Amino acid sequence: MRVLLVEDDAQLGEVVLLGLRQEHLAVDHATTVAEAIELLLVTKYDIVCLDLGLPDGDGLQLCRQLRTPADEQDVLVTRPDRVLILTARDDVADRVAGLDAGADDYLIKPIKMAELAARIRALSRRSDQPAGPLVIGDLSVDVVAHAASRGGRALDLTGREFAVLRYFALRMGEVISSEELLEHCWDANTDAFSGSVRVILSRLRKKLGDPAVIHTIKGVGYRLGEPQ
Amino acid sequence: MRGPKSLRRQLLLLGFIAVVLPVLTLFVIVAATISSEEISVADDGREMVVAQESTAIPREIILGAVLVSAVGCVVVWVWAGRAVRPMAKITAVANEIQAGSLDRRIDLDGGTVEVQALADSFDGMLHRLSHASTTQQQLIEDASHELRTPLAALAVNNEIILSKADPSPEDYLESAQRNEALIARLQMTIDDLLVDARDRSRRAQQVDNDLVEIVARVVDQHRAVNPAIPIIVRGPKELHLGIDGPSVQRALVNLVENAARYSPPGVPVEIDVVADVPSISVTDHGPGIASDQREAIFDRYFQGPDGGGAGIGLALVKQVAEANGSIEVTSPLGPDRPGTRFTIFFSSGQG
Numbered sequence: 135m136r137v138l139l140v141e142d143d144a145q146l147g148e149v150v151l152l153g154l155r156q157e158h159l160a161v162d163h164a165t166t167v168a169e170a171i172e173l174l175l176v177t178k179y180d181i182v183c184l185d186l187g188l189p190d191g192d193g194l195q196l197c198r199q200l201r202t203p204a205d206e207q208d209v210l211v212t213r214p215d216r217v218l219i220l221t222a223r224d225d226v227a228d229r230v231a232g233l234d235a236g237a238d239d240y241l242i243k244p245i246k247m248a249e250l251a252a253r254i255r256a257l258s259r260r261s262d263q264p265a266g267p268l269v270i271g272d273l274s275v276d277v278v279a280h281a282a283s284r285g286g287r288a289l290d291l292t293g294r295e296f297a298v299l300r301y302f303a304l305r306m307g308e309v310i311s312s313e314e315l316l317e318h319c320w321d322a323n324t325d326a327f328s329g330s331v332r333v334i335l336s337r338l339r340k341k342l343g344d345p346a347v348i349h350t351i352k353g354v355g356y357r358l359g360e361p362q
Numbered sequence: 363m364r365g366p367k368s369l370r371r372q373l374l375l376l377g378f379i380a381v382v383l384p385v386l387t388l389f390v391i392v393a394a395t396i397s398s399e400e401i402s403v404a405d406d407g408r409e410m411v412v413a414q415e416s417t418a419i420p421r422e423i424i425l426g427a428v429l430v431s432a433v434g435c436v437v438v439w440v441w442a443g444r445a446v447r448p449m450a451k452i453t454a455v456a457n458e459i460q461a462g463s464l465d466r467r468i469d470l471d472g473g474t475v476e477v478q479a480l481a482d483s484f485d486g487m488l489h490r491l492s493h494a495s496t497t498q499q500q501l502i503e504d505a506s507h508e509l510r511t512p513l514a515a516l517a518v519n520n521e522i523i524l525s526k527a528d529p530s531p532e533d534y535l536e537s538a539q540r541n542e543a544l545i546a547r548l549q550m551t552i553d554d555l556l557v558d559a560r561d562r563s564r565r566a567q568q569v570d571n572d573l574v575e576i577v578a579r580v581v582d583q584h585r586a587v588n589p590a591i592p593i594i595v596r597g598p599k600e601l602h603l604g605i606d607g608p609s610v611q612r613a614l615v616n617l618v619e620n621a622a623r624y625s626p627p628g629v630p631v632e633i634d635v636v637a638d639v640p641s642i643s644v645t646d647h648g649p650g651i652a653s654d655q656r657e658a659i660f661d662r663y664f665q666g667p668d669g670g671g672a673g674i675g676l677a678l679v680k681q682v683a684e685a686n687g688s689i690e691v692t693s694p695l696g697p698d699r700p701g702t703r704f705t706i707f708f709s710s711g712q713g
Contacts, residue, residue: 145544146515153522222510244514247521280527 135258136318137161137300138179140170140196141220142188150183151334153247158280158297159254160321174200175210177317181257182214183250186221186232193219195233201236216257220245258304268303271360273347275303284342294319295338302348303359311355369449370442377438382431389427448473454482464492474528501555508551512544519544546587550615554678571607573642573708574600577633580614584622591622597635597642601710605686610706613682616675617644617704624648624702641687643705650700651693659691679704 137159141147149165155159162177164170167190174182182200186193197217204210219232222243229240239253255277259265263286267276272285277300282289291299302310313329320330335356339348345361448470455468467488470481523529524538574597579591621631623644632645651659660680683689689711693702 143511143515145540145547146511146518149515149519149540153518156522156526222507244510244517247518247525359364 135180135254135297135304136177136321137157137254138164138170138173138177138182138214140164140182140188140193141185142166150247150250153250153253155187155321157251158293160297160319160324162322165189167196169192170196171211172208174214174323175209176212177322178212179214181216181218181254183218183220184237184253186219186223186228193221194231197232197235218253218257220250229244232248233310260304263304268306270303270306270347270358271340275299277303278350282361289341291341294334295341298338299342299358302356306358309351309355309357311326312341314355370439371443373442374435374438376434377442381438382434385430385434386427389423389430393423408549445474448477448481452477452484455484459488463578464488464495467694505551505555509548512547512551516541516544516548553612554616554675557609557678557682569604569607571605571610572600572602573605573610573635573640574598576607576611576614577635577642580611580618581633583615584618588619588622590626590627591625592630593618594630594680595633595635597633598637601635601637601640604639605708606682609682610686613679614642614644616679621648621702621704622673640708641705642708643703645695645701645703647695647701648704650695651691656691656693678692679706682706 137154139147139151139154139161141150141163142165144165147165148273151161151163162173162179164173165188167188170182170184172214182349184193188196193284197219199207199209199211200217204213216238217236218239218241219237220241220243221228221232223229223232224242232240235328238257241250241253267274269275274284275282280296282291282299298315301315301319311334315331315335339346342348347361348359349357349359350360351357451470452468455466458466468481469485469486470478472478473481519537523533526533528536577595577597581595584591584593618631618633621644622648624706625631625648632643634643634645636642659676680689683706687707690705690707691702692705694699697702
């Protein structure tokens, strides 16, 4: 999952960023509206966590822009799947205004990381997915405990491997290209090269064991599904 | 024991003496004249008849006198009431203010000169109190924001290290270093607030201080925290001025920090101490201040384009500068010379 954190306070932003990375999320940090737009031009984020009081503009305005159809936008930003407003403004009217501007959720500062992580999990869960671990055949992916097991045997995965497996599990049955994996499981700061996707995938496949659950669709990408 | 004197009653007494008493005196004189005529008539030998007539006239006079007194009393009482009514208005406003709102004004119009002056100076005082109270309120709001953000960051930092699966010693070290930076920020905000509060309660404590020594302390402090931005200091070996040392030091720390924040990496911040016109200036070679923001930078809670820094920093600098003299901002430094110079001029002579 790729997350954009827009928070004007550098120090608060830094610790929240670390907390989100600890959740094996690929996170980028912007401190201004301008920086956020720059990042949104090139990357399609799964979730944008948006502070409202920004030095060069109003977060609410940015939120509306993120929800505007592409053909009506002045500056063509990619539309993230979800927007979570993160702010100290706690009036009911503010919350209503935030949600009506297109936000999917609203979290009032001071935040607890545990709650922010849970809300991000909730926002990334599709309506047809269970609240507990995601199960594919004998493979089980626990997005809360950051653990996976196959046939009852716990898998020893690194953070990145888990992030990739979770992305597959949340999009069970979908064909995912290596570019998409790179965009959603690696953040702007990590030294990502196209080869790293293949490296991580081959390691992940090895750890998942046989029969294979990650299938290669030639020329298109990869798909997580029941062993064939 | 007598109770407190009522102004209205005193006016009534004065009015009575001034208006009713002369009329009564007139009546008495008239009455006396008539009775003396009656005595002269009595000499003719028909004294009984005349005497009877003469006793009838004073009775009407007495009746008239009583009537005049009564009407006079009422008129004077009403008049005295009108005279003290503005006082009642002032009292009413004062009582309302006890109930908590400083927005009320007497707004007296058309009172006597003395009462008008009283009401006007009362309004003036209310205005000043209201302004002070608003500033204080603003300070509390700013302070709570300034304190809350680093505190929230500390809480999150603590939460993430505690929830990390198997933290390594390096993780703990990094976490502690982040804590240290956040604690320093909290400390700085609290220092600012204390200087601010102190300055509010009494104007600067201006005693003999060596400005050069203060600068040296600030530079040492800066080097420990932010060695990436060097500082060049120019000026005399010492300069003793009648200034409030701790406040000036605090202001200087804020100015240097501000300059360092906007300086390109490695480009020094310059501090110039001038003895002839006792002053100190802090110069950076950053992007400078947009002309429409030159006044706003001193507002509490104003944050620069990078969004960093405590919003009360430069507001405090201005407050300290004005308590000790004045402040001037130059930005850009000249044509094609970007950068910003803050100069504090000290009005007190050399110590």
